[in-house]
Amino acid sequence: MSTSWAQFKREEIFIDGTWRKADSGRMIDVFDPASGEVIGQVPEAGADETRAAIEAAARAFETYRKTTAEERAAMLRKLASLIEDNKEPLAQLLTKEQGKSLTESRGEVAMSAKYILWFAEEARRVYGDTIPSPWADRRLMVTKEAVGVVGAITPWNFPSSMLARKIGPALATGCTIVCKPATQTPFSGLAWGLLCAEAGFPAGTVNILTGSASKIGGELTSHPDVAKITFTGSTEVGRILLAQAATTVKKVSMELGGNAPFLVFDDADIDRAVAGAIASKFRNSGQTCVCSNRIYVQAGIHDAFVEKLAIAAAGLKLGSGFEDGVEQGPLIDEKAIEGVGSFVEDAVSKGGKIVQGGKRVQRDGFFYEPTVIVNASSDMRFAREEIFGPVAPVFRFETEEEAIALANDTEYGLACYFYTRDLGRAFRVSEELRYGIVGVNEGVVTTEVAPFGGFKQSGVGREGSKYGLDDYLETKYVCIGGI
Ligand code: NAP
Numbered sequence: 001m002s003t004s005w006a007q008f009k010r011e012e013i014f015i016d017g018t019w020r021k022a023d024s025g026r027m028i029d030v031f032d033p034a035s036g037e038v039i040g041q042v043p044e045a046g047a048d049e050t051r052a053a054i055e056a057a058a059r060a061f062e063t064y065r066k067t068t069a070e071e072r073a074a075m076l077r078k079l080a081s082l083i084e085d086n087k088e089p090l091a092q093l094l095t096k097e098q099g100k101s102l103t104e105s106r107g108e109v110a111m112s113a114k115y116i117l118w119f120a121e122e123a124r125r126v127y128g129d130t131i132p133s134p135w136a137d138r139r140l141m142v143t144k145e146a147v148g149v150v151g152a153i154t155p156w157n158f159p160s161s162m163l164a165r166k167i168g169p170a171l172a173t174g175c176t177i178v179c180k181p182a183t184q185t186p187f188s189g190l191a192w193g194l195l196c197a198e199a200g201f202p203a204g205t206v207n208i209l210t211g212s213a214s215k216i217g218g219e220l221t222s223h224p225d226v227a228k229i230t231f232t233g234s235t236e237v238g239r240i241l242l243a244q245a246a247t248t249v250k251k252v253s254m255e256l257g258g259n260a261p262f263l264v265f266d267d268a269d270i271d272r273a274v275a276g277a278i279a280s281k282f283r284n285s286g287q288t289c290v291c292s293n294r295i296y297v298q299a300g301i302h303d304a305f306v307e308k309l310a311i312a313a314a315g316l317k318l319g320s321g322f323e324d325g326v327e328q329g330p331l332i333d334e335k336a337i338e339g340v341g342s343f344v345e346d347a348v349s350k351g352g353k354i355v356q357g358g359k360r361v362q363r364d365g366f367f368y369e370p371t372v373i374v375n376a377s378s379d380m381r382f383a384r385e386e387i388f389g390p391v392a393p394v395f396r397f398e399t400e401e402e403a404i405a406l407a408n409d410t411e412y413g414l415a416c417y418f419y420t421r422d423l424g425r426a427f428r429v430s431e432e433l434r435y436g437i438v439g440v441n442e443g444v445v446t447t448e449v450a451p452f453g454g455f456k457q458s459g460v461g462r463e464g465s466k467y468g469l470d471d472y473l474e475t476k477y478v479c480i481g482g483i
Helices: 047-064 069-085 087-098 102-125 161-173 186-199 213-222 235-246 270-286 299-314 334-349 400-408 423-432
Strands: 013-015 018-020 027-031 038-043 129-131 139-146 149-153 176-180 206-208 226-232 251-255 260-264 292-298 353-356 371-374 391-397 415-419 437-440 473-480
Touching: 013 047, 013 186, 038 186, 047 149, 047 176, 047 206, 047 213, 069 087, 069 102, 069 161, 069 186, 087 102, 087 186, 102 161, 149 161, 149 213, 161 176, 161 186, 161 226, 176 186, 176 213, 186 206, 213 226, 213 235, 226 235, 235 251, 260 270, 260 400, 270 292, 270 299, 270 391, 270 415, 292 299, 292 400, 299 353, 299 371, 299 391, 334 353, 334 371, 334 391, 391 400, 400 415, 400 423, 423 437
Parallel strands: 149 176, 149 226, 176 206, 226 251, 260 292, 260 415, 292 391, 371 391, 415 437
Antiparallel strands: 013 018, 013 206, 027 038, 129 139, 139 473, 353 371
């Protein structure tokens, strides 16, 4: 394949191995968030195109499910190699439509390849069981089978790797898939169509649609041939999809919003905690579901921590993701700028003090300064809501019990982090936190080998790791009598 990122920019949808426009001919503009300029268009597909994609996936499933694990693993390995070989153009495409720095885009694309390779390896380890029989003349066995056609909907903040976590296990187990990437970052999603075809996956195994979220989502969640819905996005949209999927009792995996607490105890290594806070808060300009949303610092080290955090945040280089050394790209759009601004205004009106940043950057595109706010309190909106931007609110606490109670006081339960050098405290706090992902003295913990997912209203199911395969498998019990 070529090294030019433009080769991966397809302005068509991918159904049954064929690239085409929407029936209506209508197109949607896609923007570069660093400049606000239009960089291309994608088709505005709706229910009819979705139905066609589901029918193609259902037909493909009849033969694809009968391929051997060995054959599927070989195609997935090829897919992982193709992603690696084209890392640079894929990363450039990602930065162009999403804004994150090229360094982060390269990391995301590399992560996509790792997920695919992981599931290539796991494809060959889908074991069943034999169960000791309570009857002398019968034998009991348990096998695992592909769920069927999967409907996948993904967000704009990780347009490549969020699809890797769904396409990987679906293809590994023998499922076929219909994907709808986010409208703001569709090109990295459509690129999966090119890559999967090149890797040898048969027509209809992977289909990719862009267009009306409610029409595509409505069809995916109601069509009887779709066996499973896998969604990554906001809890708000997750609730809608869960309700819609209930009418045909589909299997569901939901990777939803977070409100990650970041606790720093008096006995922590402050420099390590500051580095972790910067990494977990400002990655992707604060637009990740595992970004620290609330930083709680014990009173004894509060002021020292804040001073170092403000200096580190001020030192982050901001600019277009294509500029050398940039660490903070733009936010995704104007609405995101307004949203972040409203959190800052709310905090200031309730006694919050800005010690770094606090305003929009005056240049083209959607840039907001890395911001640190102290005197944060529970009545401020960010105590309950996901900020999804580069604002770090710092709260003060006195005791371990208080910190745990504050950290758990949310409807979310995706990721959390805490810093301590006391081994007993590391275990105590880790066991009390009601979160699916816990970073102890670490601010970046995502890897393809570990389960990713949330407690409470942060979701249902896990992605990555051996657990990430289970959600794409049915369990079949076979009882053989008359032996
Ligand atoms: P979003 O608004 O929920 O959108 C996510 C996806 O859902 C997009 O493809 C969107 O399509 C689609 N969608 C919107 N309304 C829909 C509907 N009625 N029916 C079907 N699909 C619909 O989320 P976002 O703003 O893109 O992403 C940010 C959110 O994702 C945050 O809450 C973040 O925490 C969460 N997230 C979670 C994880 C995780 O693993 N837990 C990972 C990353 C992000 P359009 O783009 O066409 O609107």
